[in-house]
Amino acid sequence: MTHILHRSIGPELPRAVAGEGVWITDADGKRYIDGSGGAAVTSLGHGNAEVLDAMRAQMDAIAYAHTSFFTTDAAESLADRLVALAPEGLDYVYLVSGGSEAVEAALKMARQYFVEIGQPQRRHIIARRQSYHGNTIGALATGGNEWRRKQFQPILPETHHVSPCYAWRDMAEGETPDDYAARLAAELEDKIIELGADQVIAFVAEPVVGATLGAVPAVPGYFKRIREVCDKYGVLFIMDEVMCGMGRTGTIFAHEQEGVVPDIVTIAKGLGGGYQPIGAVLLSAKIYDAFRDGSGLFQHGHTYIGHPIAAAAADKVVEIMSRPGIMDNVNAMGQRLQQGLEAALRQHPNVGDIRGRGLFRGVELVADRETREPLDPALKTHAKIKKAAMARGLMCYPMGGTIDGVRGDHVLLAPPYIINAEEVDQIVERLTGAIRDVLG
Ligand code: PLP
Numbered sequence: 001m002t003h004i005l006h007r008s009i010g011p012e013l014p015r016a017v018a019g020e021g022v023w024i025t026d027a028d029g030k031r032y033i034d035g036s037g038g039a040a041v042t043s044l045g046h047g048n049a050e051v052l053d054a055m056r057a058q059m060d061a062i063a064y065a066h067t068s069f070f071t072t073d074a075a076e077s078l079a080d081r082l083v084a085l086a087p088e089g090l091d092y093v094y095l096v097s098g099g100s101e102a103v104e105a106a107l108k109m110a111r112q113y114f115v116e117i118g119q120p121q122r123r124h125i126i127a128r129r130q131s132y133h134g135n136t137i138g139a140l141a142t143g144g145n146e147w148r149r150k151q152f153q154p155i156l157p158e159t160h161h162v163s164p165c166y167a168w169r170d171m172a173e174g175e176t177p178d179d180y181a182a183r184l185a186a187e188l189e190d191k192i193i194e195l196g197a198d199q200v201i202a203f204v205a206e207p208v209v210g211a212t213l214g215a216v217p218a219v220p221g222y223f224k225r226i227r228e229v230c231d232k233y234g235v236l237f238i239m240d241e242v243m244c245g246m247g248r249t250g251t252i253f254a255h256e257q258e259g260v261v262p263d264i265v266t267i268a269k270g271l272g273g274g275y276q277p278i279g280a281v282l283l284s285a286k287i288y289d290a291f292r293d294g295s296g297l298f299q300h301g302h303t304y305i306g307h308p309i310a311a312a313a314a315d316k317v318v319e320i321m322s323r324p325g326i327m328d329n330v331n332a333m334g335q336r337l338q339q340g341l342e343a344a345l346r347q348h349p350n351v352g353d354i355r356g357r358g359l360f361r362g363v364e365l366v367a368d369r370e371t372r373e374p375l376d377p378a379l380k381t382h383a384k385i386k387k388a389a390m391a392r393g394l395m396c397y398p399m400g401g402t403i404d405g406v407r408g409d410h411v412l413l414a415p416p417y418i419i420n421a422e423e424v425d426q427i428v429e430r431l432t433g434a435i436r437d438v439l440g
Contacts, residue, residue: 014390019046022416022423024395032390033415035427036397040210040243040360040414043270044320051275051316058312067306074311081318082267082282085252089261090282094298095306099242099268100134102279103204106264107138108300110202110236113287116294119234124195126188126235127204128164130405132211133240142204145212146405160195162187164209165218168353168364169372169403177219185225192233202236202264203229207254210243213402214362214410215355217249223258236263236287242279243360246270247321247417250331250358257357263287273317276310321417330417333424334358337413340428350375350439359417363431364402365409365439374407381438382409388437394430411435 006013014026022045024032034042044051058074065072079093094109096102107125114122127133129144140149141156144164149156163170163184171180192200203226209216230237239262244254248270251257255265263286268279291298304310320326338354338361345351345363352366365381367373375381382398389396402408415427 021045021047022419030393032393032395033423033426033430034395035389035413035415035431036395037270037414037416038274038395039269039397040248040412041269041272041274042416043247043273044317045416045418046274048273048275048317048320050320051273051313054312054316055275055309058309061308063309065308066303067301072306072308072311074308074315075306078280078311078315078318081315081322082280085318085322086265086282087253087256087261089284090265091285092283092288094281094283094300095311096268096279096281096302097277097304097307097310098279099266100136100139101302102242102266102268102281103133103139103142103240104136105281105300106204106238106240106266107142107202109264109281109283109287109298110238112299113236113290114201116290119198122199122201124158124160124200125202125204126160126162126191126195126200129161130164130166130212130402131204131206131209131240132243133204133206134242143212145401147401148405150405160191162191164213164216165222166209166213166216167219168216168355171219178221181219181222181225184222185229188226189229189232192229192235197233200233200235202238204238204240206240206244207258208244208249208357208360210360210412211397211399214364214399214412215357215360216362217355217357218258223255223260227260227262238262238264238266240266242266242268243414244357246318247327247330248358248360248414249356250327250334252318252322252327254357270321271317272310272314275317276307276313278307278310278314280314326417329419330358333415333419333421334361336421336424337361337415337427340425341431344428344432345435348435348439350435356413359413359415359419361413363411363413363435365411365435374403375409377401377406382411384438385409385411385434388434389431392430392433392437394427394434396427396431396434
């Protein structure tokens with residue numbers, strides 16, 4: 001009997017009682033390998049002593065100070081560190097408590113920017129179908145995932161969506177990646193013109209699409225073209241790195257691999273590594289200056305923004321992940337994971353595509369490898385694989401609706417950055433077993 005409204009009502013969940021490295025232990029003593037970092041959260045693994053010490057030190061000093069009265073060393077240090085690590089052009093940080101809050105803040109920041117600079121007519125947000133940007137109303141409206149939006153549609157603010165960059169399914173036969181990128185950039189441009197060349201606030205995209213597509217990076221050159229279209233119409237470019245950022249794809253910021261600098265970046269998840277709920281928005285000096293020279297404030301705020309213990313935890317998490325060797329391990333173990341999955345699953349009749357970057361990998365499942373026909377959604381294959389994997393002591397993050405919110409299944413993997421080769425092989429073995437349990 002539980003008094004918690006859990007995510008799903010019904011199945012009894014095991015009780016997590018301990019965590020160490022890439023392992024979680026439940027109340028029955030069963031051990032699970034955290035192959036998905038929860039939902040791509042546990043960047044440094046469980047029980048990191050240095051992070052826990054940093055949190056304790058902050059708790060002993062002061063646990064909470066409201067940000068309208070005080071700043072703290074922890075928050076200042078974290079902001080300095082993030083700006084120092086970010087590509088040039090992202091000079092300020094706004095701290096929040098999670099990914100959805102980061103996206104909400106980014107949207108309001110973008111809107112207020114145009115009010116400050118005398119373009120208050122701008123009112124449209126454009127994002128992509130098959131994206132996920134969070135579950136609060138504004139973030140949910142921004143996301144393009146049909147099943148998540150459907151029942152809330154009547155209360156969502158108006159948002160517009162264009163195609164994702166999903167080459168494995170959507171690149172036409174005979175089309176080169178460059179043609180495909182150009183086609184998608186033209187689609188964005190057409191949408192901006194349709195809404196009014198001076199009416200659009202921002203374009204929002206995940207550099208590597210996580211929860212909804214299963215670790216899908218864009219084709220080379222796509223984001224450069226997107227940046228050009230945004231610049232042409234004075235539209236702000238927001239990159240949502242809540243899931244793929246903070247080292248997940250092998251660089252601290254995922255967009256570093258795209259050769260473009262967005263105006264606003266959202267981060268969370270791996271930033272706090274699960275030690276504390278924290279998110280952040282990085283913004284360009286152009287936006288900061290507009291606030292400073294205009295109304296003198298960003299009209300936003302929550303009670304817990306810049307929370308000292310969260311900031312202290314994140315500051316230590318980011319300091320550790322930026323030490324020499326950690327990103328090398330993400331890249332090396334990511335390669336091993338990709339190769340291991342390919343060796344074990346390439347020939348499986350229901351495995352369509354294996355993809356991703358760094359320790360962010362996705363396996364897309366199909367009914368037919370040749371035609372790429374998806375599995376019947378009524379089978380709920382993704383849910384069965386999650387259950388089978390848990391039975392085998394593996395946490396992975398399967399999801400349905402990959403193609404259009406209804407059809408398609410994939411499994412997302414996002415283990416901690418400290419994983420070793422033997423543990424990577426365990427993930428491959430257990431996931432292969434779970435897929436065979438369900439699909440034969
Ligand atoms: N943005 C992206 C890209 C995400 O993947 C998520 C969560 O999965 C969010 C935003 C929302 O973050 P949170 O669940 O911390 O609110």
